[in-house]
Amino acid sequence: MxxxxxxxxxxxxxxxxxxxxxxxxxxxxxxxxxxxxxxxxxxxxxxxxxxxxxxxxxxxxxxxxxxxxxxxxxxxxxxxxxxxxxxxxxxxxxxxxxxxxxxxxxxxxxxxxxxxxxxxxxxxxxARAPAVERATAPLRYGKLSLDHESWRAEWAGMQVELTVTEFGILNMLAAMPSKVFSRDAIIDRLHGPGFAITDRTVDSHVRNLRAKFGRIGGTDVIETRAGIGYRLGSCAGDDG
CATH class of the missing domain: 3.40.50.2300 (Response regulator)
Structure with a gap:
């Protein structure tokens, strides 16, 4: 059945x-x-x-x-x-x-x-639902850890509560830490091409991520590249 x-x-x-x-x-x-x-x-x-x-x-x-x-x-x-x-x-x-x-x-x-x-x-x-075929090891970059199965984000072992969109943005940046993503690229990856969302909305999500990680010492978790977009911050890869 x-x-x-x-x-x-x-x-x-x-x-x-x-x-x-x-x-x-x-x-x-x-x-x-x-x-x-x-x-x-x-x-x-x-x-x-x-x-x-x-x-x-x-x-x-x-x-x-x-x-x-x-x-x-x-x-x-x-x-x-x-x-x-x-x-x-x-x-x-x-x-x-x-x-x-x-x-x-x-x-x-x-x-x-x-x-x-x-x-x-x-x-x-x-991604929140358990599925063997999607099972992957947590993504780790320095002090940052992202577990795709439990939808859990951590900084230096401390959990950070993220919304679905915030987790998606951070996961995207952490998966390719050397790449700079434009705001349009972030929108396309999260929603698909042609989705009507303003750059200001992406900026708001990034600002919220910085505030959440900043409260537990994760300053500069996301780096802004003027005129281009965003990438994972260099401090995320610093274990010192």
């Missing part, structure tokens, strides 16, 4: 029932399970009871906005988050990424685009 894999569960959080219905329909059409929550407090309860694989989270909601929900989810773990925002303001977008969101979409949006971004994030999280 062949067992079919369970569909990935997506929690849609928005106070607008029309938007929820639109996204739930698109997600189910794509073969995903969709769960709804009408505000931030309801969303936290659903996460506890249903353990979704990803959260689509509106920013501007009553009772508890999406930014606060993101803070609480990030304090509890690394559940992937895709922000929805009606604010066409780069500061809000960057703030969302710095809080730990994996991606964002600005309203009005195409349901097809949202589903595409959800699928891209789920593909990156697939």
């Amino acid at each position: 062949i067992l079919c894999p369970m569909p990935r569960a997506i929690l849609v959080v928005d106070d607008d029932p029309h938007i929820r219905q639109l996204l739930v329909f698109a997600l189910r059409k794509a073969g995903l399970e969709a769960i709804e929550a009408e505000d931030g407090q309801a969303a936290l309860a659903v996460v506890t009871t249903h353990a979704p694989d990803l959260v689509i989270l509106d920013i501007n909601m009553p009772r508890m906005d999406g930014l606060e929900v993101c803070r609480r989810l990030r304090a509890a773990g690394d559940l992937p988050i895709l922000f929805l925002s009606s604010r066409d303001d780069e500061i809000d977008r960057v703030l969302g990424i710095e809080l730990g969101a994996d991606d964002y979409v600005v309203k009005p949006f195409s349901p097809r685009e949202v589903v595409a971004r959800v699928m891209a994030i789920l593909r990156r999280t697939a």
Whole structure:
């Protein structure tokens, strides 16, 4: 007997029932399970009871906005988050990424685009599931260690909690430590060619990585090459 894999569960959080219905329909059409929550407090309860694989989270909601929900989810773990925002303001977008969101979409949006971004994030999280055929030794470079099976990042033996996208960026740089990746190359490798993400979003993820590693002594974990892009910092290879 062949067992079919369970569909990935997506929690849609928005106070607008029309938007929820639109996204739930698109997600189910794509073969995903969709769960709804009408505000931030309801969303936290659903996460506890249903353990979704990803959260689509509106920013501007009553009772508890999406930014606060993101803070609480990030304090509890690394559940992937895709922000929805009606604010066409780069500061809000960057703030969302710095809080730990994996991606964002600005309203009005195409349901097809949202589903595409959800699928891209789920593909990156697939490495979390145990699989013998994907089993590889942890990637180590000096004080930095990245375990692809447990999705665990460490610096000098101390664990660093990373989002899916942050882990993906750091893994990319560590796999080829001498290579400088442009922002476009980073976007293409994470999402595929032609994916609509701004350079500012990549910069926000890198800034967040530097802050997390910097708090435990991992300064300059990522090096900026002016006018080119990013590479793994030289200190990552320094065991001294």
